[in-house]
Amino acid sequence: xxxxxxxxxxxxxxxxxxxxxxxxxxxxxxxxxxxxxxxxxxxxxxxxxxxxxxxxxxxxxxxxxxxxxxxxxxxxxxxxxxxxxxxxxxxxxxxxxxxxxxxxxxxxxxxxxx
Amino acid sequence: xxxxxxxxxxxxxxxxxxxxxxxxxxxxxxxxxxxxxxxxxxxxxxxxxxxxxxxxxxxxxxxxxxxxxxxxxxxxxxxxxxxxxxxxxxxxxxxxxxxxxxxxxxxxxxxxxxx
Numbered sequence: 001x002x003x004x005x006x007x008x009x010x011x012x013x014x015x016x017x018x019x020x021x022x023x024x025x026x027x028x029x030x031x032x033x034x035x036x037x038x039x040x041x042x043x044x045x046x047x048x049x050x051x052x053x054x055x056x057x058x059x060x061x062x063x064x065x066x067x068x069x070x071x072x073x074x075x076x077x078x079x080x081x082x083x084x085x086x087x088x089x090x091x092x093x094x095x096x097x098x099x100x101x102x103x104x105x106x107x108x109x110x111x112x113x114x
Numbered sequence: 115x116x117x118x119x120x121x122x123x124x125x126x127x128x129x130x131x132x133x134x135x136x137x138x139x140x141x142x143x144x145x146x147x148x149x150x151x152x153x154x155x156x157x158x159x160x161x162x163x164x165x166x167x168x169x170x171x172x173x174x175x176x177x178x179x180x181x182x183x184x185x186x187x188x189x190x191x192x193x194x195x196x197x198x199x200x201x202x203x204x205x206x207x208x209x210x211x212x213x214x215x216x217x218x219x220x221x222x223x224x225x226x227x228x229x
Contacts, residue, residue, distance in 0.1 A: 004156070006156075032216055034216065034217070034218075036218070042222075043118075043204065043220040043221060043222050043223060044157070044204070044218070044220050045220070046217050046218065049216075049217070089156070089157060091157075093216060101170075102159055102216075102218070103156075103159075104156040104157040104158075104159075105156060106154070106155065106156045107156065107157075
């Protein structure tokens with residue numbers, strides 16, 4: 001079936017360094033790829049998303065890249081700060097269906113070392 | 115506050131109990147969702163309602179029964195649950211289910227423990 005694989009499951013980086021989280025999807029019809037951040041004890045919140053007609057999107061220190069040929073997309077966080085510590089989830093939604101087919105990755109727990 | 119509220123925030127129930135989870139959104143959205151979040155597992159989409167109509171049931175056992183009386187309210191009725199059903203149950207809403215309307219606005223969740 002359709003799935004989204006996310007790596008790594010845990011990531012620890014020094015404050016100020018960059019962090020990269022990668023996801024691979026199986027359904028080539030997917031055309032919308034959101035990223036959610038879930039801080040400890042809080043609800044997931046959308047931080048950035050990308051559509052299949054775009055290769056890269058940036059929002060301040062956060063960027064997402066998409067390679068449709070290889071069916072993978074990545075989240076890049078530069079100049080990491082303590083408040084970036086959280087669990088990050090990628091997701092994919094096929095174009096032929098509604099959001100009822102949202103498939104999430106298993107999450108990456110990002111820790112920022114002071 | 116994101117505008118999506120859930121009650122109760124914590125629930126402990128026995129396997130023979132019947133309980134209900136409630137979700138309410140104040141965002142004027144048309145779609146509502148139930149997710150299950152277990153430790154070390156992906157977020158699992160359970161049910162989707164769009165304009166009060168159920169559009170998806172992702173092979174969820176019948177001991178979970180959703181109800182959506184209107185676009186602002188969503189319930190999850192629970193009965194004869196199993197210990198493995200213990201998890202965080204998240205409700206979410208979105209403006210719609212197509213185009214640019216996918217963004218999920220999550221509630222704070224209900225932490226369910228089945229004893």
